[in-house]
Structures are given as C-alpha cells and as structure tokens.
Amino acid sequence: MKRALTEWPGLRPLPPRVPPLLRKVGAPPRLAAHLRLVHDVACELVEWVGRYSPGLVVDRSAVLFGAATHDIGKALHVAELSGPGGRHEKAGRALLLTHGVEPRLARFAATHGSWTGDGVTVEELLVSLADKVWKGKRVTDLEDLVVVRLADATGSERWEAFLALDEFLGTVAADAERRLAFQASFPVA
Template sequence: MTTGRPNVLSTALDETHDPPLRPLPAAVAELLRDVAAPLRLVAHLRAVHDVAAQLVDWVGAHRPELAVDAGAVLFGAATHDVGKALHPGELSGPGSRHEEAGRDLLLARGVPPEWARFAAGHASWTPETAVEDLLVSLADKVWKNKRVPGLEDLVVAGLCRAGGRPAWEEFLALDEFLTHVGEAAHRRLAWQAAHPVHG
C-alpha cells in the first residue's frame, strides 16, 4: 500500500464534523484512490456531492412530481471534476481540459456514458439540459455560495413544468433553499483548503 492511498480514502469516507459531509460512494472513493487523485480534489468532490444530496432531497420534498434520477445526480456530483486528477493544474487555476479527460477516464473504467457525461458537461447548460445535469452544475456553484442566475432560472423552469406553480413562487422557494445552503459555504471552503493540491 502506498503512502497517499489511505489519505484519499479517509478524505472521501471518514466522518467529518466541521462541516458535516456525507461520505462519497465507496466505488467513487476507490476510483479516486486508483487514479491517485490529489486530496484537494477529493475534498472538493465530497463537498459538491454533499450539496447535491441536499438539492436532491429538497427537490424530492418540494416538487415530488419532478422525476429526478437521484443516483445519477449523486454520482455526477461525486465525479464531475475527476479529470483534474489528470490535469492537476486546473485545481488551482483555470482550464477545461479536465472535462473531456474526466469523461474519457470514467468511460475507460466501465462507467456508462449516461453517468460519465457529467464530467464533460458540468460547466455548461442550455434550456434543453436535463434536470440531473442542472442539479450537478448547481451543486458545483452553490457549495461555495456562488449564485448563477441563468442556471437557477433553468432549474426554476423545470420546477414550474413539473408542478405548474408560477415562476416567482418557485424562484422564491429555490432562493430560500440556496441561501440556506450557502450559509455553510465558508466551512466547506475552509475544509477543502485544508487539503493539499499536490502530493
């Protein structure tokens, strides 16, 4: 066993208290160990995965009529930046090479295309984007309390189509929830920053 591997697994799976974060799926933790993912990346994926789980729970309670593949959202959030294991410079700087690289890495490991897609598509969206993709993208923004009106408008539109409520009502409900999630962003950011980018 190499020195860094247990740290990847503990970062992915061990109980956390400040902030409390759900563990990554065990299969994702093992994949991250196998590709020698930097601990900063593992921490980031865990934080986004936790926020995605909160979003899925909220949508299920708020708008159960909206059919959401929760498993796909959670896997997508847990692996959306996996390509940064191959392009670690993009952990601390700009770049999009990790997107296609992440999808290709997942496909090479037998992940179905419908789940590997999140790695390549989490940074862009259109009115035709599936709700699962929108929720992964939203989690990747809101974990650090970044609000993106265009993205949120697309989520609101999906909520409206499912429930038939006016857009302003759905906007207010989503805004209240995202504001609540954002209140813990400083704790998630500090936890991620405590993990090294290299080594």
C-alpha cells in the same frame, strides 16, 4: 487521501464505487475533499427538490454519482484545482469511461460546466447547481433553468418556484466558508 475521504463525519458518504475509483486514478486529496463537498450539497439539493416538487422525475443516483465525479479529470489536469481551465471536463469523461463507468453517468464530468445547450437534463442542471452553490456562488441563468423545471413540474408560477429555490440555495450558501476552509486544508498534490 484517506483523511480527505473520512474527515468531517457529517458529510454524506460518496457512492461506494467512487472512493476506489479516486484512489485508482491518483486523485489529489483536495480533489477528493471537493468531490465530497459537492456530493453532499447535491444530496441536500435532490432531497429538497423531492420535497418541493415530488412530481419532477429526477434520477437521484445519477445526480449523486455525477456530483461525486464531476471534476475527476482534475486528477489529470491538477493545475485546474487551483486555477481556471476546462480541459478536465472532456478528460474526466474519458477517464470515467476507461474505468468502466456507464456513459449516462460519465457525461456529468463533461457537462457540469455548461448548461445552455439543447437537451440538457434536469440531472445535469442539478449537478451544475451543486457545483456552484457549495462555495456560495449563485449563477442566475443556471438557477433560472432549474426554476423553469420546478415550476413546470409543480404547476406553480415561476416566481413562486424562484422564491422557494432562492431560499433553499441561500441556506446552503450560508455554510460556504466552512466548506471552502475544509477543501483548502488539503494539498493540491
């Protein structure tokens, strides 16, 4: 676990309360590495959004905490670290609440896999987007929702916001193989 939380020194550190929480819930090293990678991409994403659309109100700390804990339920559903499944989402939210995490932050564990419902916040969209693009996966309907928020906040045309986001995400996705290799270097259990 220590190696998963400290190797690759260029990655931004997780929020201070997250590493002790990961240890407390017995998170496997691969999960810790995954959460670091998604958190790092979320950092890049909120920084880019701040530059591109300074008028878009984003709770940066919520996005970063959400990215750093979104899959924590996989500590309970370890098979979902290497295979499909959504049981970790509800379990992750409950786990975070049990450990004193505020509901406004624990929600990301339950919402990162779905972004089409009513009332989805820009923070939830950004956590979901970071969770996809870290591995080079592009999800058109998710990106389109972010484009709408960006265009509305900047007053630009949607195609302009699309081009800007597409260029940024292409840059992030270009490093996906290295991130995937880093995550795969840690055991699931």
